[in-house]
Amino acid sequence: MGDRGCSSYFQRIESFLFLALSSLCAFFLRDSAECARAYLLTADNWFCRMCPRKLLLQHESIDQRHLLSFMPAPRNRFRQILQHMHVPGIFLHTINRPRTSFKMLHSSIQGQKCEVYILCVDSILSNYTAMSITYFPKSRQVFGLFLGFDSHTDIEDTALRLRKNRGYIDNPFVLIFAFLQLEKFQRFLQVDNMINEVLNIKWSQKSNRENHPAEGHQDRFCSLFSRVDFVKTQLKIWTFQFDKILQICPQLPVFKPAGDEGFLLSPDACIRGLKEAFEERIMRCEGIQGDISLAFQKDLALARKDVIMAINDVRQMKAIVLITIVFLAATAVAGFMHAPVYNWEGKGYMFWVISVPITTVTILLYLAWTKFCNRARQC
Numbered sequence: 508m509g510d511r512g513c514s515s516y517f518q519r520i521e522s523f524l525f526l527a528l529s530s531l532c533a534f535f536l537r538d539s540a541e542c543a544r545a546y547l548l549t550a551d552n553w554f555c556r557m558c559p560r561k562l563l564l565q566h567e568s569i570d571q572r573h574l575l576s577f578m579p580a581p582r583n584r585f586r587q588i589l590q591h592m593h594v595p596g597i598f599l600h601t602i603n604r605p606r607t608s609f610k611m612l613h614s615s616i617q618g619q620k621c622e623v624y625i626l627c628v629d630s631i632l633s634n635y636t637a638m639s640i641t642y643f644p645k646s647r648q649v650f651g652l653f654l655g656f657d658s659h660t661d662i663e664d665t666a667l668r669l670r671k672n673r674g675y676i677d678n679p680f681v682l683i684f685a686f687l688q689l690e691k692f693q694r695f696l697q698v699d700n701m702i703n704e705v706l707n708i709k710w711s712q713k714s715n716r717e718n719h720p721a722e723g724h725q726d727r728f729c730s731l732f733s734r735v736d737f738v739k740t741q742l743k744i745w746t747f748q749f750d751k752i753l754q755i756c757p758q759l760p761v762f763k764p765a766g767d768e769g770f771l772l773s774p775d776a777c778i779r780g781l782k783e784a785f786e787e788r789i790m791r792c793e794g795i796q797g798d799i800s801l802a803f804q805k806d807l808a809l810a811r812k813d814v815i816m817a818i819n820d821v822r823q824m825k826a827i828v829l830i831t832i833v834f835l836a837a838t839a840v841a842g843f844m845h846a847p848v849y850n851w852e853g854k855g856y857m858f859w860v861i862s863v864p865i866t867t868v869t870i871l872l873y874l875a876w877t878k879f880c881n882r883a884r885q886c
Contacts, residue, residue, distance in 0.1 A: 592641070592650045592652050593616055593621065593641040593650050594639045594641065594650075594652050595612070595623050595625075595639070597610075597623075598623075598625055598639040598652075601625055601627050602654060605628065605629060605637060606629045607627065607628055607629045607741050607744045607745060607748065608626070608627050609624075609625070609626050609748040609751050609752055610623075610624070611624055611625075611755055612624075612625070616641075616643075619643055619645060619646070620645065621641055621642060621643045621644075622642045622679065623639065623640070623642075624638075624640040624642070624679055624682075624683060625638070625639050625640075626638045626683065626687075626690075626748075628655075628690060628741075629744075632693075632694075632697075632738070632741055634655070635655055636654060636686070636689065636690070637653075637654045638651065638653050638654070638682065638683075639652045640652075640679050640682050647677035649676060649677060649678075649679050649682065651682045653665070653686070661689060664688075664689065665685050665689060668681070668685040668688065669681065669682075678759060679759070680756070680777075687781055688781075691784065691785070694738060694741065694785075694788070697734075697738050698738060698788050698792060701731060701734060701735055701738070702795060704731055705731070705802065708727060708728070709798075725803070725806070728802065728806070731799055732796060735792050735795050735796055735799070736796070739792035739793065739796075742785050742788055742789045742792065743789060745785050746785050746789070749778050749779075749785070750782075752774075752778050753775055753779070756774040756775035828873070829873075832866070832869050833866060833870070836862050836865040837858075837866060840858055840862040840865070841858065841862075844857070844858060
């Protein structure tokens with residue numbers, strides 16, 4: 508997106524100060540009495556070519572979870588932006604140890620009372636973000652800072668919601684709802700992907716059963732079950748945060764959600780709708796865990812069937828070996844005695860004298876070898 512496209516895209520958002528930091532670009536809208544101006548901050552003077560998450564991964568800092576606190580921008584310049592956006596210091600502490608939370612604080616800046624809203628997503632999840640909103644009720648100004656946007660789609664969707672609500676830009680809930688909608692999309696997408704993964708495992712099980720013996724999926728089951736549990740826990744935590752948001756909703760005016768042309772909704776109705784959607788996804792996660800458990804049991808049953816068949820085959824082979832050991836020596840002795848070179852007439856007892864000791868020694872050697880192998884296997 509070039510400078511011209513960016514300017515035309517945001518030209519109808521007036522009297523709104525909004526900053527969205529992403530992996531590739533940042534949109535910075537300044538409050539102006541005449542018109543809103545949009546700036547595209549290029550990678551040369553602000554950002555590296557990669558988002559902070561990918562930047563740290565290349566430096567082998569994969570174990571570093573708190574990536575929102577690492578912004579690839581000059582520290583002094585970024586501090587000026589934070590001051591200009593009236594971002595409180597507690598927000599920086601929040602993104603240093605991010606967890607799913609919502610905070611509403613009362614403060615004052617230069618003698619003006621303000622309300623600060625902080626939303627953050629736990630960094631253990633993918634596509635985690637954080638947001639700080641500073642609202643001055645007296646002057647009806649709203650300042651919003653978004654961190655963690657990884658795609659143009661996220662920025663465009665958020666900007667679309669702001670544009671549709673340009674008549675309600677003095678309402679901080681517009682930004683809160685935009686953040687919650689983005690989080691809803693990310694988490695629900697994770698749930699849908701895990702449902703598809705369960706279906707793929709089931710299809711793989713069916714193919715294995717029809718074509719060849721069952722192939723174990725235990726590692727995939729354990730990994731998927733853990734990821735589902737993580738997402739379900741975060742969805743439950745969000746439902747708790749919705750209860751906290753509902754407490755401040757009566758203080759906020761109505762607005763127009765994106766896509767609901769001509770309809771005005773109250774903040775509490777929007778939050779209750781989100782809470783119901785999250786609870787429905789929680790039930791889906793529980794259903795996924797049930798499907799994983801059933802698929803795991805089916806996989807174990809198929810593996811157990813294969814093991815039983817293998818054990819039976821081994822037993823049959825052992826029986827064949829024992830029969831061969833018993834009769835091979837006697838057969839060899841009988842063939843040796845039948846040779847015309849030797850005269851064994853009247854000496855039939857020699858067959859037993861020769862074959863019995865040889866057979867006994869062979870069986871003892873087989874038993875000793877089997878016992879040695881069993882001990883080595885146990886060790």
